[in-house]
Amino acid sequence: MADELTPETPESDEEPIKQRKNGLYQGVSDELAENMKSGWADTELRDLRPIAQAAHTAARRAALSARFPGERLVVPAGNLKTRANDTEYGFRAATEYAYLTGNQTEDGVLVLEPRKGGEGHDATLYLLPRSDRENGEFWLSGQGELWVGRRHSLTEAATLYGIPTDDVRELPTRLAEATGPVRVVRGYDAGVEKALTDKVTAERDEELRVFLSEARLVKDDFEIAELEKACASTARGFEDVVKVLDKAEATSERYIEGTFFLRARVEGNDVGYGSICAAGPHACTLHWVRNDGPVRPGDLLLLDAGVETNELYTADVTRTLPISGTFTDLQRKIYDAVYEAQEAGIAAVKPGAAFRDFHDAAQRVLAEKLVEWGLLEGPVERVLELGLQRRWTLHGTGHMLGMDVHDCAAARTEAYVGGTLEPGMCLTVEPGLYFQADDLTVPEEYRGIGVRIEDDILVTEDGNRNLSEALPRRSDEVEAWMAGLKG
Numbered sequence: 001m002a003d004e005l006t007p008e009t010p011e012s013d014e015e016p017i018k019q020r021k022n023g024l025y026q027g028v029s030d031e032l033a034e035n036m037k038s039g040w041a042d043t044e045l046r047d048l049r050p051i052a053q054a055a056h057t058a059a060r061r062a063a064l065s066a067r068f069p070g071e072r073l074v075v076p077a078g079n080l081k082t083r084a085n086d087t088e089y090g091f092r093a094a095t096e097y098a099y100l101t102g103n104q105t106e107d108g109v110l111v112l113e114p115r116k117g118g119e120g121h122d123a124t125l126y127l128l129p130r131s132d133r134e135n136g137e138f139w140l141s142g143q144g145e146l147w148v149g150r151r152h153s154l155t156e157a158a159t160l161y162g163i164p165t166d167d168v169r170e171l172p173t174r175l176a177e178a179t180g181p182v183r184v185v186r187g188y189d190a191g192v193e194k195a196l197t198d199k200v201t202a203e204r205d206e207e208l209r210v211f212l213s214e215a216r217l218v219k220d221d222f223e224i225a226e227l228e229k230a231c232a233s234t235a236r237g238f239e240d241v242v243k244v245l246d247k248a249e250a251t252s253e254r255y256i257e258g259t260f261f262l263r264a265r266v267e268g269n270d271v272g273y274g275s276i277c278a279a280g281p282h283a284c285t286l287h288w289v290r291n292d293g294p295v296r297p298g299d300l301l302l303l304d305a306g307v308e309t310n311e312l313y314t315a316d317v318t319r320t321l322p323i324s325g326t327f328t329d330l331q332r333k334i335y336d337a338v339y340e341a342q343e344a345g346i347a348a349v350k351p352g353a354a355f356r357d358f359h360d361a362a363q364r365v366l367a368e369k370l371v372e373w374g375l376l377e378g379p380v381e382r383v384l385e386l387g388l389q390r391r392w393t394l395h396g397t398g399h400m401l402g403m404d405v406h407d408c409a410a411a412r413t414e415a416y417v418g419g420t421l422e423p424g425m426c427l428t429v430e431p432g433l434y435f436q437a438d439d440l441t442v443p444e445e446y447r448g449i450g451v452r453i454e455d456d457i458l459v460t461e462d463g464n465r466n467l468s469e470a471l472p473r474r475s476d477e478v479e480a481w482m483a484g485l486k487g
């Protein structure tokens with residue numbers, strides 16, 4: 001990795017090169033500095049069109065404006081985060097910011113300024129402009145365009161996102177001088193929050209965050225299409241993994257992780273969350289993301305992974321696969337129980353149903369199986385009332401899905417888990433059974449087996465649609481699918 005001359009940024013655009021003694025331009029001759037100022041072609045892009053979701057983001061901003069009339073609303077994208085020393089993690093824009101703008105640029109800030117008279121807001125997208133050639137920032141700063149790549153000019157960005165733009169370096173001063181009520185989405189940009197000190201309150205800011213979370217409960221047409229795209233890519237990623245299981249057996253779970261990641265990066269932005277590539281007893285650890293264990297014939301592989309599209313919508317799919325291609329009798333018995341529970345859960349997803357209905361339906365099936373197998377003493381109603389099945393079912397049966405894998409997490413209880421399903425909502429249905437390797441309350445042959453099946457379900461006007469149905473779920477279909485891919 002090349003090393004910049006220095007990591008500093010100019011204190012101002014007007015500062016002459018030769019005045020910089022001990023910082024940005026240290027070790028740079030006047031002749032080189034002058035040479036780097038000129039001889040660059042005009043690269044302004046003049047044939048741009050608005051991004052595909054521009055009309056949708058405009059509608060979302062309008063809804064936000066209507067909810068908070070007369071108030072200045074500040075929504076930051078976030079900043080780069082240091083990974084180690086002078087390297088940063090890959091940037092992922094804050095969900096609230098990307099949802100309202102379609103932009104994914106670090107340090108960006110959306111500001112909705114109330115119009116005089118209280119009728120709506122004027123939106124401004126504050127971004128970093130093109131690197132300055134005159135002061136040397138573009139080639140001497142660690143974040144200059146010569147090092148990290150060209151960024152859109154403010155004019156280009158205004159065209160792409162359908163929002164007037166301005167220089168984000170001016171924003172702190174403007175926010176500090178602003179009067180009237182202000183709300184900010186917290187936790188993404190410390191500089192913005194500092195500029196608003198004594199102007200905002202945690203309670204009012206939380207109301208803004210909650211509104212933006214609940215606004216995402218029902219997906220628009222653009223969002224549904226993105227989730228369909230994410231699920232299609234995810235299905236191809238699962239196929240990729242099955243095709244290389246023999247190589248994973250020779251290495252580790254990380255071969256599986258890397259294989260799926262390749263698909264995510266080729267067809268999307270990234271994985272939507274850390275892939276769970278849990279072989280053998282690791283499948284009993286719900287969020288196993290170390291992925292450093294062996295992949296052994298005869299064991300099961302629990303693969304929980306999702307591709308995040310370039311517009312930041314993620315799938316969230318789980319399949320539990322026999323590494324050797326065929327379930328043992330006990331593995332099949334446990335798998336089929338989870339499948340039956342998932343079928344019951346999916347059937348309960350429909351408009352007008354309570355959000356909790358699909359969880360209750362799946363849990364009832366699993367409780368019945370645990371009683372049938374002699375692992376719990378019935379009747380089933382007693383088991384469910386006391387929650388005794390939870391020793392082996394562990395988690396809730398699903399969650400909302402969208403730009404975040406656990407989408408709409410800040411929504412109020414009455415709007416989400418205590419609410420009612422509506423067309424356009426997208427959620428996961430993912431029951432599981434997990435028999436820990438050290439669980440002495442179950443027969444030894446059960447220990448170390450973990451099974452989860454998860455699909456992404458869209459609520460429709462007349463029921464639901466499984467967006468991830470391209471991946472087989474029934475045990476015999478899984479075996480046939482794997483045999484076809486391996487053959």
